Amino acid sequence: xxxxxxxxxxxxxxxxxxxxxxxxxxxxxxxxxxxxxxxxxxxxxxxxxxxxxxxxxxxxxxxxxxxxxxxxxxxxxxxxxxxxxxxxxxxxxxxxxxxxxxxxxxxxxxxxxxxxxxxxxxxxxxxxxxxxxxxxxxxxxxxxxxxxxxxxxxxxxxxxxxxxxxxxxxxxxxxxxxxxxxxxxxxxxxxxxxxxxxxxxxxxxxxxxxxxxxxxxxxxxxxxxxxxxxxxxxxxxxxxxxxxxxxxxxxxxxxxxxxxxxxxxxxxxxxxxxxxxxxxxxxxxxxxxxxxxxxxxxxxxxxxxxxxxxxxxxxxxxxxxxxxxxxxxxxxxxxxxxxxxxxxxxxxxxxxxxxxxxxxxxxxxxxxxxxxxxxxxxxxxxxxxxxxxxxxxxxxxxxxxxxxxxxxxxxxxxxxxxxxxxxxxxxxxxxxxxxxxxxxxxxxxxxxxxxxxxxxxxxxxxxxxxxxxxxxxxxxxxxxxxxxxx
Amino acid sequence: xxxxxxxxxxxxxxxxxxxxxxxxxxxxxxxxxxxxxxxxxxxxxxxxxxxxxxxxxxxxxxxxxxxxxxxxxxxxxxxxxxxxxxxxxxxxxxxxxxxxxxxxxxxxxxxxxxxxxxxxxxxxxxxxxxxxxxxxxxxxxxxxxxxxxxxxxxxxxxxxxxxxxxxxxxxxxxxxxxxxxxxxxxxxxxxxxxxx
Numbered sequence: 001x002x003x004x005x006x007x008x009x010x011x012x013x014x015x016x017x018x019x020x021x022x023x024x025x026x027x028x029x030x031x032x033x034x035x036x037x038x039x040x041x042x043x044x045x046x047x048x049x050x051x052x053x054x055x056x057x058x059x060x061x062x063x064x065x066x067x068x069x070x071x072x073x074x075x076x077x078x079x080x081x082x083x084x085x086x087x088x089x090x091x092x093x094x095x096x097x098x099x100x101x102x103x104x105x106x107x108x109x110x111x112x113x114x115x116x117x118x119x120x121x122x123x124x125x126x127x128x129x130x131x132x133x134x135x136x137x138x139x140x141x142x143x144x145x146x147x148x149x150x151x152x153x154x155x156x157x158x159x160x161x162x163x164x165x166x167x168x169x170x171x172x173x174x175x176x177x178x179x180x181x182x183x184x185x186x187x188x189x190x191x192x193x194x195x196x197x198x199x200x201x202x203x204x205x206x207x208x209x210x211x212x213x214x215x216x217x218x219x220x221x222x223x224x225x226x227x228x229x230x231x232x233x234x235x236x237x238x239x240x241x242x243x244x245x246x247x248x249x250x251x252x253x254x255x256x257x258x259x260x261x262x263x264x265x266x267x268x269x270x271x272x273x274x275x276x277x278x279x280x281x282x283x284x285x286x287x288x289x290x291x292x293x294x295x296x297x298x299x300x301x302x303x304x305x306x307x308x309x310x311x312x313x314x315x316x317x318x319x320x321x322x323x324x325x326x327x328x329x330x331x332x333x334x335x336x337x338x339x340x341x342x343x344x345x346x347x348x349x350x351x352x353x354x355x356x357x358x359x360x361x362x363x364x365x366x367x368x369x370x371x372x373x374x375x376x377x378x379x380x381x382x383x384x385x386x387x388x389x390x391x392x393x394x395x396x397x398x399x400x401x402x403x404x405x406x407x408x409x410x411x412x413x414x415x416x417x418x419x420x421x422x423x424x425x426x427x428x429x430x431x432x433x434x435x436x437x438x439x440x441x442x443x444x445x446x447x448x449x450x451x452x453x454x455x456x457x458x459x460x461x462x463x464x465x466x467x468x469x470x471x472x473x474x475x476x477x478x479x480x481x482x483x484x485x486x
Numbered sequence: 487x488x489x490x491x492x493x494x495x496x497x498x499x500x501x502x503x504x505x506x507x508x509x510x511x512x513x514x515x516x517x518x519x520x521x522x523x524x525x526x527x528x529x530x531x532x533x534x535x536x537x538x539x540x541x542x543x544x545x546x547x548x549x550x551x552x553x554x555x556x557x558x559x560x561x562x563x564x565x566x567x568x569x570x571x572x573x574x575x576x577x578x579x580x581x582x583x584x585x586x587x588x589x590x591x592x593x594x595x596x597x598x599x600x601x602x603x604x605x606x607x608x609x610x611x612x613x614x615x616x617x618x619x620x621x622x623x624x625x626x627x628x629x630x631x632x633x634x635x636x637x638x639x640x641x642x643x644x645x646x647x648x649x650x651x652x653x654x655x656x657x658x659x660x661x662x663x664x665x666x667x668x669x670x671x672x673x674x675x676x677x678x679x680x681x682x
Contacts (some may be wrong), residue, residue, distance in 0.1 A: 015672040016665060022647045025665055027672065037569065039519035044659070054671075065517050083517035090519050134568040134592060144497075150523070150570035150596035160662045166645060168591075198504050199562030199588050232565060234591050237495055298504050315501050409567075411513040418536065430508040432531050432565060 002276035005239050006205045007172050009270065010147040023164045032113045032329045033060040033100065033155045034090035037132030042094040053161045055099040059122055062088055065113045065411050068401035069372050070149055080413030084377075098158075105455040111377020111403045114138040116344040119379055121251025124165065125240040125267035130157055133426065136235075137228040141221035142248070143270050145205070145242035148229065156194055168234045169279040171204040175212040177287035182446045182461035184355070185220030186347055186425065186444035188212065190226045190292040190302040195284060198300040201233035204280065207272065208238050212286035218247040219351045226346045227427050230299035239271040239386055242426035289378065291460055294429045294442040296320035301429075305447065305459050306331055323420075323431055324439050332441070332457045334412040339422035340371040340398075341434070342445050344408035347425035348376030350383050352445040356425075357389045359449035359460060360396040366455025371398035372414060374406040388420070410435045423451045487601040489655035493582050493628040495555030498545065505559055506566035507593065511575040513567075524571055545619075555582040556623050558615045562586070564593025564604075573597045582624050584639030585632065586610040590610035598648040599658060607632060611640045627652050 003011070016025035026038075038060075045051065047055075052058060065084040079085040088104075095102040103109040109116060114135050117123040125143035129138060132154040139146035149163065156163055167434065175190055192364050206228050208221075221238050228236025228290075245264045248254050255263050281323040288305035297320040303309055309328045311316040323326055328333065342348070343357045353375060365371050373393045374395050375381040381403055384390055390400045407414040408426035410433065417421040418437030443451070446460035454463060508538040515527040533546050540547045557576065561584040564572060573596045576584065583603040598605035603625055607615070614637050615621065627649060633639040650656055 001603070012676075015669055020646065021627070021650065022661075023645065025662065025669070027676070029670070040521045040570070043519075048659075050663075081517060086518045087519055132568060132570075134566065146593055148568035150568055150573070150592060150599065152570060152596065152599040156659055156662055159659060160669060162662055164647065164658060164662060173551050198565055199590065202562070202588060202591055232562065232590060296508075307651070314503075319502070409513045411516055428506075428508070428566060430506045432512055433508050436512070436514075436531055 002273035003268055004170055004276045004278060004349055005207055005237055005273045006145065006429070007276070009126055009128065009143070010167065012126065012261035013145075015412070018167060023166045024164050026165045027128060028130050028157050028161055028163060029057060030117070030122055030129045031058045031161075032050060032117055033058060033062055033154070034113050034130065034131070034133065035062050035087050037151050038062040038094065038154055039087065039090055040151045041158055042098065043156040043379050045098070045158055050159055051289045052098045052100065052158045055163065058100045058158070059117070059137070060091070060095050060100050060102040061110055061113050061116055062091065063403070064405045064409060066270055066404050068404045068414060070402055075099040078382065078413070080388060080411070084412065095293060108378055110350065111379065112345045112405055114226065115348060115376035115380065118142065118218070119251070120255035124248065125244060126255065127268050130163065134229045135226050137233065138222050138226040138345055140228065140235050141218060141239040142244055143237060145235055145237065147235040169204045171201055171206045171233070171280040171282070172278040173206050173209065173282045173284065174210040175284045175286050177212055177285050178211040179212055179286045179289060183214050183289050184446065185223040186445040187289055187292040189224045189287060189386055190294065190299070190442065191289055192224075192284060192301045193231045194292075194302040195282065196231040196300070198230060199232040200226065201231040204233055205235045206231070206233045206236060206304075207278070209272070214241065217351065218243060219349045222349070224344055227299065230427060239263060239289060240267040241271070291444060291447050292325060293447060293457065294440075295324065295326050295332060297323055297429055297431050299427065299429060299442060302442070303332070305333060305376060305457070311358050333459055335457045336421065337369060337423045337441070337451050338420040339416045340365070340369060340448050341374070341407040341422055341424040341426060342448055343372070343374030343376070343406050344424070344426035345405070346427045347445050348374060348380065348403075350380050352425065353380070353384050353389050356445040356449035357392040359446055359453060359463065360398070361392050363396055363453045365397040365452040369452055369455050371396070371452045372400045372401065372407055373398050374414070375403050377403045396452070400453065408436055409433070410438070416440070423448045423457065487577070487651060487657065489603055490603070490652045491628055492624060493555060494622070494624045495552060495582065495617060496550060497621050497623055498551055498554035499558045499616055500545070501560045502615050503560040504562045504565055506571040506635050507564055507569050508566055511569065511571040512565070516569060516571055521570075521574045524575040525577060525580065526554065528575040528579040529618060532641045550620050554620070555579045555580065556625065557584045557618070559584060559586045560592060560616070562588045565590040568592045568596070570596045570600070573600050573602055576601050584636045585612075585615060597643070598651070602666050603627060603644070603653055605642045605644070607630065607640055607642055611638045642648060
């Protein structure tokens with residue numbers, strides 16, 4: 001029988017089939033763990049006096065509550081609160097006691113959990129991957145079935161390497177046509193979420209297909225799958241292809257040589273069979289898409305940057321506009337911003353940083369605007385610094401930090417002030433998400449950076465390389481001259 | 487988990503759609519390593535002003551809030567982050583059931599695992615419940631029926647395993663641990679292995 005990508009991965013992990021009175025027992029290949037959602041799970045194991053079933057399939061890092069400032073000369077880290085410091089300490093103890101590999105402060109592999117999984121080749125096609133974090137969907141870009149779980153389920157996986165799961169429904173979101181120049185994966189996924197609605201894919205695993213998806217690089221595919229949860233989906237997936245395989249080749253945790261090629265053959269066979277059925281199907285045309293930005297307090301409240309913010313149709317939209325202090329009926333271009341954040345598991349990879357730097361090269365961010373650039377991992381930070389991107393950001397007046405979730409979840413001290421408006425490359429624009437009373441506009445790295453220069457929402461298609469655009473300062477030293485001095 | 491057969495309580499209504507887990511408990515409270523005592527942070531930014539004073543206009547600070555055991559919420563409640571702290575906060579605040587027309591997947595899974603019935607009802611029942619804050623409602627886990635006093639009575643779906651866990655106080659982790667031999671047998675015979 002014809003099967004979807006999801007069917008194949010699900011079926012290959014069913015230890016015990018779903019019955020009338022119990023969900024399936026589903027095996028987990030990789031359990032990613034971080035400091036915020038695991039302490040209660042470790043405590044549950046301790047309470048029962050049991051240990052991890054497969055510590056070798058469990059990988060930990062610190063990302064959510066850690067400071068992104070470099071350590072001071074004494075090696076001290078500037079934690080936001082004692083509670084955050086305590087949480088990280090407890091996590092280090094828990095990982096050590098249970099034999100879990102932790103990419104902590106001392107590791108050059110540290111980074112946002114959903115960035116380092118793929119980067120290290122821990123994330124591979126056909127796997128089941130879970131983490132106590134809703135953006136686990138990111139790993140679906142590789143054709144893995146990856147989803148977020150709560151802390152109780154984190155304990156289940158730690159203790160048994162399995163989860164009790166009812167089979168979700170399947171949904172195909174097909175996007176055909178080439179993305180126009182200047183339109184990115186972030187814009188694409190914001191358009192998809194706007195179409196589906198924030199709960200539109202609840203109970204479903206989405207498979208993204210079509211020529212626009214095929215044409216994306218792996219970073220773009222991760223951005224798309226990352227935000228599947230913002231449409232309510234259990235997971236997002238993309239079938240492995242040659243792009244996937246070449247991206248994974250040579251990654252430290254991947255098989256090497258002939259073994260890799262043999263594995264790659266099996267990965268390609270995971271693609272959905274012709275004629276396979278989905279429970280629901282959606283079609284979108286990429287050809288008409290533009291850079292996209294959110295105007296409200298839910299990720300589905302998004303609009304093409306040059307189109308007017310829609311007039312509110314219900315109380316939710318009215319309340320969102322009121323909270324955001326946004327006037328409907330006209331485009332957001334020109335709407336003032338106080339803070340610009342480039343980072344998060346959605347958009348903190350090297351390509352994202354390059355796209356932001358492209359907008360900033362030789363320019364200054366507008367007076368009064370604060371811009372924070374936070375790479376997704378220490379590896380990405382080192383690559384960006386080797387390319388001189390850090391100098392572009394610093395010369396433009398932005399802050400350049402170490403890796404972490406930072407201002408996306410705003411629990412580490414990096415936050416947007418009350419009443420301030422931020423344009424962010426992250427994934428959630430909920431009320432207060434980036435700090436109490438903060439207002440968030442979600443957009444791509446290019447749009448965020450262009451807006452930093454302009455001091456207000458700007459269209460990246462028209463602002464790059466335009467010496468007459470607002471924010472241009474001829475006297476700023478070029479990155480090259482800074483490099484020579486460094 | 488304590489066995490739960492039915493509960494009978496008044497409702498508190500939060501009619502907004504898409505109430506996300508950042509509203510239920512803001513991220514700055516997630517540095518805790520405990521699961522207890524989070525009720526004081528439930529809807530913190532709705533209940534308290536910048537100085538920490540309770541907002542008198544917030545229904546969660548109203549006279550009926552402390553006795554209301556059933557939260558009636560707008561569509562797509564619990565969307566966003568997977569933080570189980572949201573469920574712990576609601577339960578510690580005093581809610582013993584959550585009813586909506588649609589619940590986010592991870593939130594619902596978390597709620598059921600904590601013995602907090604998270605129930606989806608049909609649009610008509612949902613509309614009636616939204617329009618009648620403070621109504622007396624009975625949620626029966628045994629029969630999977632919800633009955634509003636002076637209002638509709640309706641069936642709801644509850645995953646059979648979650649229902650059994652609630653009725654008998656079954657420990658889901660205990661259930662999984664008891665499958666150890668099956669898990670081990672599967673591990674021995676699975677197709678070419680993907681290890682981390």
